[in-house]
Amino acid sequence: xxxxxxxxxxxxxxxxxxxxxxxxxxxxxxxxxxxxxxxxxxxxxxxxxxxxxxxxxxxxxxxxxxxxxxxxxxxxxxxxxxxxxxxxxxxxxxxxxxxxxxxxxxxxxxxxxxxxxxxxxxxxxxxxxxxxxxxxxxxxxxxxxxxxxxxxxxxxxxxxxxxxxxxxxxxxxxxxxxxxxxxxxxxxxxxxxxxxxxxxxxxxxxxxxxxxxxxxxxxxxxxxxxxxxxxxxxxxxxxxxxxxxxxxxxxxxxxxxxxxxxxxxxxxxxxxxxxxxxxxxxxxxxxxxxxxxxxxxxxxxxxxxxxxxxxxxxxxxxxxxxxxxxxxxxxxxxxxxxxxx
Numbered sequence: 001x002x003x004x005x006x007x008x009x010x011x012x013x014x015x016x017x018x019x020x021x022x023x024x025x026x027x028x029x030x031x032x033x034x035x036x037x038x039x040x041x042x043x044x045x046x047x048x049x050x051x052x053x054x055x056x057x058x059x060x061x062x063x064x065x066x067x068x069x070x071x072x073x074x075x076x077x078x079x080x081x082x083x084x085x086x087x088x089x090x091x092x093x094x095x096x097x098x099x100x101x102x103x104x105x106x107x108x109x110x111x112x113x114x115x116x117x118x119x120x121x122x123x124x125x126x127x128x129x130x131x132x133x134x135x136x137x138x139x140x141x142x143x144x145x146x147x148x149x150x151x152x153x154x155x156x157x158x159x160x161x162x163x164x165x166x167x168x169x170x171x172x173x174x175x176x177x178x179x180x181x182x183x184x185x186x187x188x189x190x191x192x193x194x195x196x197x198x199x200x201x202x203x204x205x206x207x208x209x210x211x212x213x214x215x216x217x218x219x220x221x222x223x224x225x226x227x228x229x230x231x232x233x234x235x236x237x238x239x240x241x242x243x244x245x246x247x248x249x250x251x252x253x254x255x256x257x258x259x260x261x262x263x264x265x266x267x268x269x270x271x272x273x274x275x276x277x278x279x280x281x282x283x284x285x286x287x288x289x290x291x292x293x294x295x296x297x298x299x300x301x302x303x304x305x306x307x308x309x310x311x312x313x314x315x316x317x318x319x320x321x322x323x324x325x326x327x328x329x330x331x332x333x334x335x336x337x338x339x340x341x
Contacts, residue, residue: 067126098239175207283340
């Protein structure tokens with residue numbers, strides 16, 4: 001944050017979000033074989049996301065890896081591919097086979113007819129062995145995928161850079177030949193919404209995953225993590241890892257987002273001047289808050305490229321706005337940029 005100077009209260013920037021959140025319209029969780037199949041109604045959604053996690057190479061004889069995923073016969077795009085780690089003979093270290101962990105997606109615009117129908121359609125995920133499959137139907141997303149990450153082996157966290165207003169889908173997988181996929185021992189962060197958790201071993205603890213999402217994330221880089229209190233396996237490893245994919249809100253710009261880059265205050269006129277990168281949106285809204293909790297007050301809406309006070313800079317928009325009298329006795333004031341209606 002950057003504080004403005006030479007006035008009686010502080011003006012601060014706040015991470016920006018897109019007006020209109022991404023919503024999870026529907027979700028299903030199923031376990032299968034090869035292939036694994038289930039159904040979901042994605043009517044009204046603009047994207048489906050499929051998380052496919054499977055058993056490690058059983059008895060160290062197979063290279064566990066997920067294969068093609070289809071929705072009513074239409075092939076999805078793979079966003080994250082975390083192949084299992086094949087066992088390697090020691091000494092001094094023996095690496096065991098882990099679960100594999102994939103994230104796939106399909107935009108409704110790429111489905112025949114340009115929309116998902118109002119019916120139960122089949123999701124099919126190829127698998128080497130057992131698989132656990134979670135499907136999310138999302139609305140309010142931009143086409144494609146944003147940033148993705150594959151966490152390190154035997155690690156319960158991963159760092160991801162996000163754009164304001166996006167949704168991050170997580171899959172935490174565990175198991176390995178240590179057979180320590182105790183999914184009930186996994187605790188999520190408070191900001192994560194759990195979709196489902198499932199052991200893929202049919203009652204045995206061969207492998208499993210916990211799937212969750214976080215919506216309305218802010219711009220920036222942070223570490224996403226889970227807490228896993230499972231006991232270590234026979235070899236002291238579980239093969240645990242976290243993967244994640246960000247899906248952008250409609251109108252968002254990948255890698256950029258809506259972020260106020262400069263702020264200044266003119267005490268004599270009681271006006272604030274804000275600058276932010278152009279994001280190609282029809283309009284923008286600037287909101288103000290005194291406590292970072294109540295964002296109901298719109299300082300100005302319907303700001304367009306034509307509102308720019310510095311048209312010589314083709315990459316940014318600069319506007320000057322009056323500070324309302326109601327805010328002048330506040331010790332600090334925060335600003336947030338959103339996509340206009």
